[in-house]
Amino acid sequence: MTEAYDPLRDDRGNRDISITKIGNPPVLTPAENRETRPAPGAVRAFLTAEAMVGGYGRGANILNGCTVAAEKGQIAVIVGPNGAGKSTAMKAVFGMLELRQGTVTLDGEDITRLKPQERVARGMAFVPQTRNIFASLSVEENLEMGAFLRRDDISRTMEQVYTLFPILKEKRRQPAGELSGGQRQQVAVGRALMTEPKVLMLDEPTAGVSPIVMDELFDRIIEVARQGITILMVEQNARQALEIADMGYVLVQGANAYSGTGRELLADPMVRKSFLGG
Ligand SMILES: Nc1ncnc2c1ncn2[C@@H]1O[C@H](COP(=O)(O)OP(=O)(O)OP(=O)(O)O)[C@@H](O)[C@H]1O
Ligand SMILES: [Mg+2]
Numbered sequence: 001m002t003e004a005y006d007p008l009r010d011d012r013g014n015r016d017i018s019i020t021k022i023g024n025p026p027v028l029t030p031a032e033n034r035e036t037r038p039a040p041g042a043v044r045a046f047l048t049a050e051a052m053v054g055g056y057g058r059g060a061n062i063l064n065g066c067t068v069a070a071e072k073g074q075i076a077v078i079v080g081p082n083g084a085g086k087s088t089a090m091k092a093v094f095g096m097l098e099l100r101q102g103t104v105t106l107d108g109e110d111i112t113r114l115k116p117q118e119r120v121a122r123g124m125a126f127v128p129q130t131r132n133i134f135a136s137l138s139v140e141e142n143l144e145m146g147a148f149l150r151r152d153d154i155s156r157t158m159e160q161v162y163t164l165f166p167i168l169k170e171k172r173r174q175p176a177g178e179l180s181g182g183q184r185q186q187v188a189v190g191r192a193l194m195t196e197p198k199v200l201m202l203d204e205p206t207a208g209v210s211p212i213v214m215d216e217l218f219d220r221i222i223e224v225a226r227q228g229i230t231i232l233m234v235e236q237n238a239r240q241a242l243e244i245a246d247m248g249y250v251l252v253q254g255a256n257a258y259s260g261t262g263r264e265l266l267a268d269p270m271v272r273k274s275f276l277g278g
Pocket of ligand 1: 088129
């Protein structure tokens with residue numbers, strides 16, 4: 001393999017399309033949010049990452065009590081400024097970052113100490129922000145790579161991925177690196193779906209794609225959720241993402257600045273002013 005697959009490195013993507021493209025950077029700090037709804041967690045949802053605290057190596061905490069949760073078939077969206085810790089939260093939920101405090105539970109099981117591959121075996125799939133495909137491999141080989149843990153027949157799942165993303169079937173023999181940005185994201189999502197996950201985690205799946213391609217990808221993500229798969233997704237296109245979100249989380253400095261349904265966040269004047277450009 002020519003490319004090292006190491007999502008822990010170089011994982012600072014996409015600074016171009018950004019909810020932070022507003023005149024003044026948000027001055028909100030977590031302490032100012034006492035009046036907004038507390039994040040869910042009292043009753044554990046299907047996927048619950050509660051009060052996560054952690055950082056890289058021996059470094060300072062990047063996550064300062066972040067909580068995210070989603071039920072089966074729900075779409076949960078994390079938004080927030082660059083550097084807020086969104087990708088770090090995703091890595092923590094997937095087990096790529098050891099938590100100093102907090103818990104992650106899946107379907108009632110405490111998985112906080114499990115390795116990523118053990119979480120995959122329990123039904124989690126993660127599409128990282130960058131380097132999420134093997135560019136030199138064909139589309140179909142990428143999908144096969146997604147299923148490498150499976151011992152059963154994968155052809156049915158591959159057909160399902162091709163039904164969801166017909167262009168990938170057309171281009172299945174082409175090196176994935178030759179595809180457009182939107183199509184490469186389809187490959188990445190398709191590869192994750194090859195594990196037949198219960199939880200699909202996507203870190204900025206629409207990074208760098210046009211608004212039309214973004215809408216299409218969101219429609220496909222809604223379709224996946226309707227099959228009962230839980231989606232936990234980070235998005236820079238905050239407004240559009242919150243429109244399709246059952247649950248939304250605004251992350252600032254590693255903590256929940258706002259939590260609520262997508263609709264509640266879209267209607268919240270402070271969220272609109274600080275994060276949605278008015
Ligand atoms: N591998 C790493 N090692 C050390 N520090 C890191 C690492 N990755 C990220 N950080 C730091 O953690 C903080 C949060 O970064 P993170 O990538 O989680 O933010 P983000 O909200 O995903 O930002 P973006 O919107 O740019 O994707 C930043 O200060 C960043 O420098
Ligand atoms: Mg990120």
